[in-house]
Amino acid sequence: MNNKELCERYSFLIPRNRFTGKISDDFDYSYTELDAMPDGWRKAFGERMCEEIRDALIEANCLDGYRISQIKEKYGTLRWYDFGATQKVYDIISKYEYISGFICQHCGSPYAKEFNDGWISTICENCAKIPHLDWINATDDREPIKKSLIITGYSNGESYTREIPVWDTWCAIIEDYLSGKYGDK
Numbered sequence: 001m002n003n004k005e006l007c008e009r010y011s012f013l014i015p016r017n018r019f020t021g022k023i024s025d026d027f028d029y030s031y032t033e034l035d036a037m038p039d040g041w042r043k044a045f046g047e048r049m050c051e052e053i054r055d056a057l058i059e060a061n062c063l064d065g066y067r068i069s070q071i072k073e074k075y076g077t078l079r080w081y082d083f084g085a086t087q088k089v090y091d092i093i094s095k096y097e098y099i100s101g102f103i104c105q106h107c108g109s110p111y112a113k114e115f116n117d118g119w120i121s122t123i124c125e126n127c128a129k130i131p132h133l134d135w136i137n138a139t140d141d142r143e144p145i146k147k148s149l150i151i152t153g154y155s156n157g158e159s160y161t162r163e164i165p166v167w168d169t170w171c172a173i174i175e176d177y178l179s180g181k182y183g184d185k
């Protein structure tokens, strides 16, 4: 999808003034909020993530009020900050933030490891040939990706446990990767 198509389908990707919430009068679709997502993750699941968030917002009738405040990478994983979300949207974001830790942030390869050369990043062997990175520094002793995330917490005087399925989304990403169906960018 080009930027105009993205903004039409996912209205929350239209950049807005952070303080007033207004869309600039001269906005020309030259960029969207999704541009802040590292290229590899965007290729691997950017549009899939937006589509899931959109579905959940429509279901709860809150697409119009939903706003992104920031999308970025931190410690080798995705961070997606927003407001106007529902519980279901938070679960979708948690799922993709988790999955991002297994996907190369540069090229989208699902064969990525965590690098720590003073700066944590998630990178594949190919991209590690970029001179300043050393594949040796990649950790290989991490747990493999989980089939689902278990979230526990405490809210309104009660403890809760929620399960967020990860596996189907992970398999869909791998399938896209292997069949060359990754998005552009």
Ligand SMILES: [Zn+2]
Binding pocket: 104, 105, 106, 107, 108, 109, 123, 124, 125, 126, 127, 128
């Ligand atoms: Zn890579």
